Every structure is written in C-alpha cells, then in structure tokens.
Amino acid sequence: MYAVIKTGGKQYKVAAADTITIEKLEAEAGDVVLFPEVLMLGGEAGTTIGAPFVAGASVSAEIVRQARGPKTISFRKRRRQNSKRKKGHRQDLTIVRISEILVGGAKPSRAAAAKPADAMPLGIAGLPAGGGRDTSNLSLIAGIGPTIEKKLRAAGITTWEQIASWTDADVEAKDQELALRGRAKREEWVEQAKELLAGKPPRAKADQAEQKSGEDW
DSSP states (O other): OOEEETTTTEEEETTTTOOEEOOOOOTTTOOOEEOOOEEEEEEEEEEEESSSSTOOOOEEEEEEEEEEEEOEEEEEEETTEEEEEEEOOOEEEHHHEEEEOOOOOOOOOGGGSSSGGSOOOOOOOOOOOOOOOOTTTTTSSSOOOOHHHHHHTTTTSHHHHHHHHOHHHHHHHHHHHTTHHHHHHHTTHHHHHHHHHOOOSSSSHHHHHHHHHHOOO
16 A cells, blocks of 8 residues: 655655655654645555545654755855855755554554664664764765765765775775775775764864754855
C-alpha cells in the first residue's frame, strides 16, 4: 500500500519503511509524528482519492534526524553604486522514516512508538550517525571553503559520514577527480570528519564560532 501525503506545502508519495526529507518539523529524533492530510491511498484493493483528504486515513512516521539542505547563494550588485550584497541560505529539513499507513481512523501501533535516542544507528567505524548535529555542514572541516564545498556537493559528497568513510584510495581518486591538489590528505579531511562525528569541536577557531552560532557562514 502507498499513500500521498501533504506536509510543508508539498506532496509526497510514501510507503511503509520509506525514508523521506521534508520541511522542518518541531520534533526530536525518535519522536513519532502523524500526517493526517492524506490525499490518496493506493494498493491491491484499488485507489482511493480524497476530497481533498481521505476520511479516517493518516500516516505515522518516526523522526530520524534534523538536517539542513545545500547552501544557496544570493548575490546582488548595483552597478556603479559600489554596492554588493551576498547572502547564504540553507533550508532547515527533517528526515523521517514512514512507519505505518493507517485507515479507518486507526491509531499508531506500539511498534511505531518512539525509540530512545541511544537506539539511533551508528555511523562510520561505530561513531554516532550525526547525534542530532548537522553533518551536512562540510565547511566545518578545515580546508573546505565555498569553492571546494561546491565541487564536493556536485560530486554527491554532502555529509561528514561520506568523507569519514574514505580510504586512502578514495582520497587519491577524489583528489584527481576534483583537482584538490592533495588538500584532502594534507589537511586530514578524513580525520577531521571522524572527529566531528565523535562530537569534537572543529579544528579552526572560526569554524568553532560558526558551529556555536548554528549558522552556515
């Protein structure tokens, strides 16, 4: 069975065990949330379309973690006015795992009960998978500036976990692929990523200030 739900002004087609990224919800990792706005249900029994919502239907999900989207840059320059303005933005997002699709006014089962925070899966080499932190903020790794971060994201490298999992061969391959000129090895990106995942502060003082501010500079 699948359902089409509405949340954050967007529509998502979901099924049990799916993991999706949606607009930010005010909840903690492990919390169970309910999406009551179900636009359509589908399955072997046929399709039910709501008007606008399917009566008695809802979808329960578990919060996996809070995250942030990729950085977008807004740059404005006024000609001959000596005026420039540059702003960065990263959208707050929530990653959820669909638990159940409920019909007939049913309530979430006990299997969908919130899990304790220490039940969250482990990441690379037994390190906590994010631990509630924003592991997509690559700029907290010393040596990764806006230009290199853009290259990494274009290559699909968006989290500390990915960098922490690199082997020596991976480092060499990425160095050649992205023309990093040996920076990843020289500046110990893999070690830095593992330190951040373990909860240690960034190596650079400016990055420490950025992390405390909660903003992406």
